[in-house]
Amino acid sequence: MLKFLKVYFFTLIFMLLYGCSEERTVFVLSSYDDRDVCGQPQVQGAIDSLKREINNLKIEITYLDSRRISRHELEKKCDDFAEKVKSRRPSLILTTDDAAFQCAAKHFMGEEIPVVFSGINVTPEHYNKKYHFLKERKPTKNFTGVYERLFIPKQIELVEVLVGRIDKIAVLYSTDFMGEALKQQVIYELKDTDLKNRIVFYPVSTVSELDKASEEINKRKEITAYFPFVMSIKNEKFLTLRDVASIITEKIKKIDLAINKQFVELGFFGGVSVDFYQMGYRAGQMASYILKTGKTSELDVEDADKYVRIINLKRANDIKLNIFDKQISLFDELIK
Known part of the structure; x- marks a missing residue:
């Protein structure tokens, strides 16, 4: 009888503590x-x-x-x-x-x-x-x-370690809510620095506007790097960055500063990326x-x-950017 009561007591305690806990x-x-x-x-x-x-x-x-x-x-x-x-x-x-x-x-x-x-x-x-x-x-x-x-100042500092002082950086951004928000973040993060005077903005809302802006960014010699913030644009349907990444990287042969690792996996160069x-x-x-x-x-x-410093070596080769072994050591992750 005592043994039965002990088993009953411990079973009851277990049920109270674990079996009846509310999901x-x-x-x-x-x-x-x-x-x-x-x-x-x-x-x-x-x-x-x-x-x-x-x-x-x-x-x-x-x-x-x-x-x-x-x-x-x-x-x-x-x-x-x-x-x-x-x-x-x-x-x-x-x-x-x-x-x-x-x-x-x-x-x-x-x-x-x-x-x-x-x-x-x-x-x-x-x-x-x-x-x-x-x-x-x-x-x-x-x-x-x-x-x-977004660590925008760190992004620019890293580019200058790789290629020396840069004149201009472009921000290629969609005019949807998120593109505009990212533009404002760039302004916000650079507002107390002299880097703010080196930014050039390119707003796009359609594929044709994206093509035109990409060609201009590629043509302007004073632009060394750019941020691809094309989050959603219209064609016959809505296209996201995943859909247009290949269009951008084909037209722009410059350093693409990616804000996360997934951007780099889409083919962009990389940089100091938010760890999402x-x-x-x-x-x-x-x-x-x-x-x-x-x-x-x-x-x-x-x-x-x-954040993580990440580089797409294939993209670096594609844009003919020579990265030395000492510079490679600056990065936490390499994508080949």
């Missing part, structure tokens, strides 16, 4: 599709972090695909997501990039559900003018997360802390601080 759900809202070179590494990083930190967790992902759809379609997807949240009441929402942040902020800013963001390109200070969710970088509402710093996976991973760590403690206010908004 929590996190909704991940991605701005783009599941192959996007900026969004998907963040999603994967966040999921890996959450799974490592939290047991008995259900994760559901929604992709807004904002690069390929109209504003009206995007608003409809956002509203549908909001309805799902209201009916299902997840424990937390994690967003990647700006469209997802804006969707969550529209519906849930100041609500009970905590929201952690990753990879916003519009500065937290700018968003704070509208949503009033921060005091300096400390959350006063239910939102916190990681701002995507680690940025998402950090957002996942912040989300895990909130799930454990319920204290969003204890986590200040952060700048992404992880």
